[in-house]
Amino acid sequence: MFCPQCGAENPEGAKFCSKCGAELAAAPAPSGASETTIGLAPNIAGLLCYIAGWITGIVFVVIEKKSTFVKFHAWQSIMTFAVLNVAYLILFWIPVIGWVLGWLIGILGFVLWIILLIQAGSGKMWKVPLVGDWAERQASKVS
Ligand SMILES: [Zn+2]
Known part of the structure; x- marks a missing residue:
């Protein structure tokens, strides 16, 4: 996976970037909460x-x-x-x-x-x- 902060490649599943220390795998938005049936916000x-x-x-x-x-x-x-x-x-x-x-x-x-x-x-x-x-x-x- 790539760091969203600096773009460095990190091993899959790493919690923090080995280069800049940014948190990786920022929790994806909880599914369902931001969804509507008709697809509008x-x-x-x-x-x-x-x-x-x-x-x-x-x-x-x-x-x-x-x-x-x-x-x-x-x-x-x-x-x-x-x-x-x-x-x-x-x-x-x-x-x-x-x-x-x-x-x-x-x-x-x-x-x-x-x-x-x-x-x-x-x-x-x-x-x-x-x-x-x-x-x-x-x-x-x-x-
Ligand atoms: Zn980084």
Whole structure:
């Protein structure tokens, strides 16, 4: 094997380079962690879970089998935006107060959407209060 640092040839299985002392055989990335079923980077797939709210959440719950990260964001997208959607629809039927609350929920949903896109896009498992823990349990279930 060749040293990634200086290029010197070393005996197979050597831990350190005999020439420069650099660590050889840098542990390969744990398989599975950085893979998704559709072949996208997990952070991109995670971001896509939120693009169209719970609709893309469902799409990724169905297609993603490998990445717990992506499954987490898919479930969180479904739960977060389904709850907000239902709340919005109910409030719509309550004049004035309901409309004001619905309007606030709309803003809350939009702000959450932006935060979630940024967090997932940067590879973080940011959890929405209450919903996040539930999504994490769903994601870690073996399907
Ligand atoms: Zn070396």
